[in-house]
Amino acid sequence: MTYTVGEMAKKLGVAPSALRYYDKEGLLPFVKRSSGGIRIFQDSDMEWMRMIACLKKTGMPIKEIKKFVDWCMEGDTTIEKRLELIDRQRDAVLAQMQQLKETLSTLNDKHWYYETAKQAGACAIHHQNKAHDPQEEICAMEGAAK
Numbered sequence: 001m002t003y004t005v006g007e008m009a010k011k012l013g014v015a016p017s018a019l020r021y022y023d024k025e026g027l028l029p030f031v032k033r034s035s036g037g038i039r040i041f042q043d044s045d046m047e048w049m050r051m052i053a054c055l056k057k058t059g060m061p062i063k064e065i066k067k068f069v070d071w072c073m074e075g076d077t078t079i080e081k082r083l084e085l086i087d088r089q090r091d092a093v094l095a096q097m098q099q100l101k102e103t104l105s106t107l108n109d110k111h112w113y114y115e116t117a118k119q120a121g122a123c124a125i126h127h128q129n130k131a132h133d134p135q136e137e138i139c140a141m142e143g144a145a146k
Helices: 005-012 016-024 045-057 062-074 076-120 134-145
Strands: 039-042
Touching (some): 005 016, 005 039, 016 039, 062 076
16 A cells, blocks of 8 residues: 555654655655655555654664664665664663653652652651751742742
Protein backbone atom coordinates (compact mmCIF):
# COMPACT_ATOMS: atom_id res chain seq x y z
CA MET A 1 0.00 0.00 0.00
CA THR A 2 1.18 3.56 -0.65
CA TYR A 3 0.67 6.71 1.39
CA THR A 4 0.92 10.45 0.87
CA VAL A 5 2.97 12.63 3.21
CA GLY A 6 -0.20 13.51 5.13
CA GLU A 7 -1.31 9.89 5.48
CA MET A 8 2.13 8.71 6.63
CA ALA A 9 2.38 11.63 9.05
CA LYS A 10 -0.98 10.66 10.54
CA LYS A 11 0.11 7.03 10.92
CA LEU A 12 3.28 8.15 12.70
CA GLY A 13 1.63 10.85 14.80
CA VAL A 14 3.82 13.65 13.44
CA ALA A 15 3.18 16.76 11.40
CA PRO A 16 3.49 16.45 7.61
CA SER A 17 6.02 19.29 7.77
CA ALA A 18 8.29 17.05 9.88
CA LEU A 19 8.39 14.44 7.11
CA ARG A 20 9.09 17.12 4.52
CA TYR A 21 11.90 18.46 6.71
CA TYR A 22 13.37 14.97 7.15
CA ASP A 23 13.30 14.51 3.39
CA LYS A 24 14.94 17.90 2.81
CA GLU A 25 17.69 16.94 5.27
CA GLY A 26 18.34 13.67 3.43
CA LEU A 27 16.87 11.29 6.01
CA LEU A 28 14.44 9.66 3.58
CA PRO A 29 16.47 8.45 0.58
CA PHE A 30 14.29 5.34 0.47
CA VAL A 31 11.08 7.28 -0.23
CA LYS A 32 9.93 7.06 -3.84
CA ARG A 33 8.48 9.95 -5.81
CA SER A 34 5.77 10.07 -8.42
CA SER A 35 6.46 11.41 -11.90
CA GLY A 36 5.14 14.73 -10.57
CA GLY A 37 7.64 14.74 -7.69
CA ILE A 38 5.15 13.83 -4.97
CA ARG A 39 6.55 11.68 -2.18
CA ILE A 40 5.07 8.19 -2.10
CA PHE A 41 5.53 6.29 1.16
CA GLN A 42 5.15 2.52 1.34
CA ASP A 43 4.44 0.16 4.22
CA SER A 44 8.10 -0.84 4.16
CA ASP A 45 9.07 2.78 4.94
CA MET A 46 7.28 2.58 8.29
CA GLU A 47 10.16 0.77 10.02
CA TRP A 48 12.63 3.36 8.73
CA MET A 49 10.40 6.14 10.00
CA ARG A 50 10.10 4.50 13.42
CA MET A 51 13.88 4.18 13.68
CA ILE A 52 14.37 7.83 12.71
CA ALA A 53 11.74 8.84 15.29
CA CYS A 54 13.44 6.68 17.92
CA LEU A 55 16.84 8.26 17.30
CA LYS A 56 15.30 11.72 17.36
CA LYS A 57 13.63 11.00 20.72
CA THR A 58 17.03 10.12 22.17
CA GLY A 59 18.21 13.62 21.34
CA MET A 60 20.39 12.58 18.42
CA PRO A 61 21.05 15.51 16.07
CA ILE A 62 19.61 15.32 12.55
CA LYS A 63 23.15 15.23 11.08
CA GLU A 64 23.93 12.09 13.09
CA ILE A 65 20.64 10.49 12.07
CA LYS A 66 21.48 11.24 8.45
CA LYS A 67 24.87 9.61 8.90
CA PHE A 68 23.13 6.50 10.30
CA VAL A 69 20.64 6.39 7.40
CA ASP A 70 23.45 6.84 4.88
CA TRP A 71 25.39 3.98 6.45
CA CYS A 72 22.30 1.79 6.31
CA MET A 73 21.90 2.60 2.63
CA GLU A 74 25.56 1.70 2.00
CA GLY A 75 25.00 -1.84 3.21
CA ASP A 76 26.85 -4.37 5.31
CA THR A 77 30.25 -2.68 5.08
CA THR A 78 29.01 -0.12 7.64
CA ILE A 79 27.59 -2.49 10.25
CA GLU A 80 30.39 -1.73 12.71
CA LYS A 81 29.91 2.04 12.34
CA ARG A 82 26.17 1.68 12.89
CA LEU A 83 26.72 -0.50 15.95
CA GLU A 84 29.12 2.06 17.43
CA LEU A 85 26.63 4.89 16.80
CA ILE A 86 23.77 2.92 18.36
CA ASP A 87 25.92 1.97 21.36
CA ARG A 88 26.95 5.61 21.93
CA GLN A 89 23.34 6.73 21.79
CA ARG A 90 22.26 3.87 24.04
CA ASP A 91 24.90 4.93 26.61
CA ALA A 92 23.64 8.51 26.38
CA VAL A 93 20.06 7.35 27.01
CA LEU A 94 21.16 5.27 30.00
CA ALA A 95 22.94 8.33 31.43
CA GLN A 96 19.79 10.42 30.86
CA MET A 97 17.73 7.75 32.62
CA GLN A 98 20.09 7.83 35.61
CA GLN A 99 19.82 11.61 35.78
CA LEU A 100 16.03 11.36 35.60
CA LYS A 101 16.02 8.77 38.40
CA GLU A 102 18.05 11.14 40.58
CA THR A 103 15.73 14.02 39.71
CA LEU A 104 12.69 11.90 40.51
CA SER A 105 14.22 10.92 43.83
CA THR A 106 14.68 14.60 44.74
CA LEU A 107 11.10 15.36 43.70
CA ASN A 108 9.82 12.40 45.73
CA ASP A 109 11.74 13.68 48.79
CA LYS A 110 10.27 17.15 48.36
CA HIS A 111 6.81 15.71 47.83
CA TRP A 112 7.12 13.87 51.14
CA TYR A 113 8.49 17.00 52.81
CA TYR A 114 5.61 19.21 51.70
CA GLU A 115 2.96 16.54 52.16
CA THR A 116 3.98 16.05 55.80
CA ALA A 117 4.28 19.83 56.30
CA LYS A 118 0.80 20.26 54.84
CA GLN A 119 -0.63 17.64 57.18
CA ALA A 120 1.10 19.27 60.16
CA GLY A 121 0.13 22.75 59.01
CA ALA A 122 3.72 24.05 58.98
CA CYS A 123 7.19 23.26 57.75
CA ALA A 124 8.34 23.43 61.36
CA ILE A 125 7.41 19.75 61.73
CA HIS A 126 10.68 18.99 59.99
CA HIS A 127 12.68 21.31 62.22
CA GLN A 128 12.18 18.87 65.07
CA ASN A 129 13.90 16.13 63.07
CA LYS A 130 16.97 18.01 61.84
CA ALA A 131 19.44 20.36 63.47
CA HIS A 132 19.61 22.59 60.39
CA ASP A 133 17.35 22.25 57.38
CA PRO A 134 17.85 24.70 54.50
CA GLN A 135 14.38 23.80 53.23
CA GLU A 136 12.97 24.96 56.58
CA GLU A 137 14.60 28.34 56.05
CA ILE A 138 13.03 28.59 52.58
CA CYS A 139 9.66 27.61 54.01
CA ALA A 140 10.02 30.18 56.80
CA MET A 141 10.87 32.90 54.25
CA GLU A 142 7.85 31.93 52.18
CA GLY A 143 5.64 32.14 55.29
CA ALA A 144 7.05 35.53 56.27
CA ALA A 145 6.42 36.87 52.77
CA LYS A 146 2.68 36.18 53.05
